[in-house]
Amino acid sequence: MEPNKKRLKLDNIKINIKSILSDDFLDHIPLEAVYVASIAEKKQFSSLIFELNKYLPFDNLSHLKRIRKNDVIICKLNDLITFTSEIENECHLKSTIEDLNLECNEILDILRNEKLAKIHVHRSILIGYLKAKGISDNGFLQKLCDDLKIVDIPSKQSLLRWQYEEMNKIWPCKFHPNKQMELLHKNENFTSNELIFHQTIIMIIKKIMNLEKNLYKNVGICVDPRTNSVVAMSTNLAPTQCGTPSSFHINEKIKHCPILLIDFVARTQNGGIWKYENIKFLENTNDEKEFCGILKEYVELLRCGLGDEQIGAQKININNQKGNSNKIIKEMVGNVPNNCNDFYGEDEQNNLEKYGPYLCTGYDIYFLKEPCLMCAMALIHSRARRIFFVESTNDGALKTCTKLHTAKGLNHHYEVFQCSIID
C-alpha cells in the first residue's frame, strides 16, 4: 500500500433484500365452479369413484383430492357449458333437451348462472354429459345427481405454502413444496455472510455515486459469485435514469449502464465491441485473472471494500469457447443477424466449467437503478444469474412497469432482488 495515500472509507449501511417474484407466487388462487355430489351410502362410494376416475379422469383438477368426506367432485361446470354449446354435434343430449322443452341458449344461461334454482336442468344435462362420457346408467347416475351442489374450488395448483393453506380450507388440495421458492418468498434465501457481501457491493455503488456528486445516475457491478470477485463495473456515460439523452446517436443512445457493463464483461472474454477513449481500465498484472472490465479510477474503492483477491474475472478457455462474446451488443446495434441460438447451452453450469465464463453466465449483477426494458432484455440474452438493484425507476422492467424475468416465453430466467437501504 502506498504510505501517503489516505485510505478510502465506505459508509456503513444496512440493507434489506426482497425477491421480486412472479405474480403467480403472490396472488390468491382463483376459484372455479364444479359439480359436487354427496353420497350418503358409503358402500356405493368405491364403485362410483372407480367409474368416475375411469370415464372422467381428474387430469385438469389433479391439484385437488376428488373426495371430501361424503362429497365427490364430478366435473367442472365449465365442461358442461362447453359440452352443451357443442350440442349440434352431440346426439346424447338431444332427447334431454327435448324433454326439458328449452332452447339450447336458455340452458346455457341457466348453467352459466351457476344457480341451482333450476336444479332439474343442471341434473338432466349432467346425466346426459356423464352418459356421453361412457358412464353406465346402472341406476346410480340418477342417485349421483340427486344431491347435487355447485362448489367453488381452487382452479390451479398452489405454488407456495401460504396459497396451499388458504386453498386447503376451501377444498382438500395436493401440494409439493418448493424449498427454494419458499425461501425466496420469505426473503430468507441469503446466509448472513452472503448478506454482508451484497451489502458491501451496494456500499461501493453508493460511494461511487457520492464521489461523482451525482453526475452518474447509475452504477453497475458484475460479480462472479463462485469467488465473490468483481468481474466488471460500469457507470452510465451521461446523466439520465437507466440511460442517455435522446439526442445521442443510436450507438450512443443504447449505452445505458447495464449495456456498458455487458460490454465490459465481454472485454474480459477477449470481446467488447466499443472503443473507449476516455475510460481507463485496469491493466492485466497476472496470468490468472482478467482485469480489463474494471474501471481504473474505482479500483481503490474495490480494494477498500473487498480486497485485492476479490477483484478480476476468470479467464476464458480460448480453445473451448464457442460463439462470439460480442454478438449480443452487435445485434443491438444491428451489425449481425438476430440469431442467439449459439448461446443457449443445455447445461449452463457445465458450460461454465468447460468453457470458462461466457458473457454473464453464472454472474450476479448489481445496479443502483432498476434496468429499463432494453437493458433487462440484454441481461437475459447475456445469461446473467441474479440481478440486484436499489432504486426503482419510472421505466423499470423488473418491478415497476413489468417483471420481464417472470415472462414465460423466455428461454433464460434470472432471479431479481431489490435492496433497500435501512436508515
Ligand SMILES: [Zn+2]
Ligand atoms: Zn437501460
